[in-house]
Amino acid sequence: MASPADLRTRAQSAAAALPALVLSAERLAAMIAPGAHGLRRGGAGEDFWQYRPAGQGDTARSIDWRRSARSDQQFVRDREAQTAQAVQIWVSAGRGMDFAGSGSGPRDERPTKRERAQVLGLALAMLLLRGGEKVALAGSPPRAGRVQGDRIAEALALQPLVEDDDDIPPAQSLRPNQRVILLGDFLGDVDPLTDYIAQAAAMGVRGAALQVLDPDEEVFPFAGAVLFQSATGRMRHDTRDAGGLRDAYLxxxxxxxxxxxxxxxxxxWHFGTHDTATPPASALMWLYRMLEG
Known part of the structure; x- marks a missing residue:
């Protein structure tokens, strides 16, 4: 259990980081046009979804006579159901997420994988909340409203790293028919992750997993003598020919x-990739679209 002094230090660090996290997420969310997510089926709603041929049970009032006049068949104008979704967002807190490559110069300094994943997670939450959805970080009950966005931002800023190099989303927080977004590097043991997705699917939970990597992890630019070790130091590999490992790694x-x-x-589900040297807007748009499909 953390001591009061440790908790105070963490709270002070979070308070310092929170404004930057929120500002980055707000700027990113502003690049995407917000809107309600329809469930892509006919039902009570305001937006047009599709025309369909009239069938048994359709009344004369439901016929779209203007559209029907252009053919020999009668058509009904369906609207799209817009029921609020419940969405869980999980951001990995494994120690390996704190990695960032150095780049080739001061201007090439990149965010850590964790920083990028947190910004993407918070920006997505902001977009969904503006569209009337219920959102939460995995393990908390999804809620709607602006205050929920503040709760999510604070929880991300206060999120402690776990003791291991990687972690897995909490399967006990899954609820039937929800949506789930997973943000992590997924470089550790893959079995817990595939088991989680299978369990989610069995409950009718759909979602997307986005692998967030540093460019150094994408291209493996290392050469010569290099000591590779995990964030916790539990895994180490010392080599005199790092370049010779590139093909096997890739x-x-x-x-x-x-x-x-x-x-x-x-x-x-859907699986996508993103590296921290590229602008985050495309990754956010991908996540946003995956929740619709």
Whole structure:
């Protein structure tokens, strides 16, 4: 259990980081046009969804006579159901998420994977809340409203790192028919993650997993003598020919991504990738769209 002094230090650090996190997320969310997420089915709503041929049970009042006049068939104008979704967002707190490559110069300094994932998670939450959805970080009950956005921002800023290099989302927080967004590097043991997605699918939970990596983890630019070790120091590998490991590393990364893509597809989920050297707007748009499909 953390001491009062440790908690005070964490709170002070979070208070310092919170404004920057919120500002970055607000700027990012502003790049995406907010709107309500329809569930893509006919029902009570305000927005047009589709025309369909009139059938048994459709009354004369429900016929769209203007559209029907252009053909020999009668059509009904369906509207789209707009029921608020309940969305859980999980941001990995594994110690490996604190990694950031150095780049080639001062202007190339990149955010850590954790910083980027937190900004993406908070920006997505802001967009969804503005659209009337219920949102929460995994493990908390989804709620609607602006105050919920403040709660999520504070929780992300206060989020402590776990003791391990990686972690997994809490399966006990899954609820039937919710949506889930997972943000992490997914470089650790893959079995808990694939088990989580399978369990979620069995409960009717759909979602998306976005792998957030540093560019150094994408291209493996290392050469010569290098000591590789995990954030906790529990895994170490000392080599005199790092360049000779590049092909094997990239092959393993491709295999991992192929496995997660297949796992997601089989569960009705989506899997995507993002590196911290690229603008986050495209990743946010991808996440936003994945919740609609």
């Amino acid at each position: 092959s393993r990364l491709a295999e991992r991504r192929a496995l997660l893509t297949d796992t997601a597809r089989a569960a009705g």
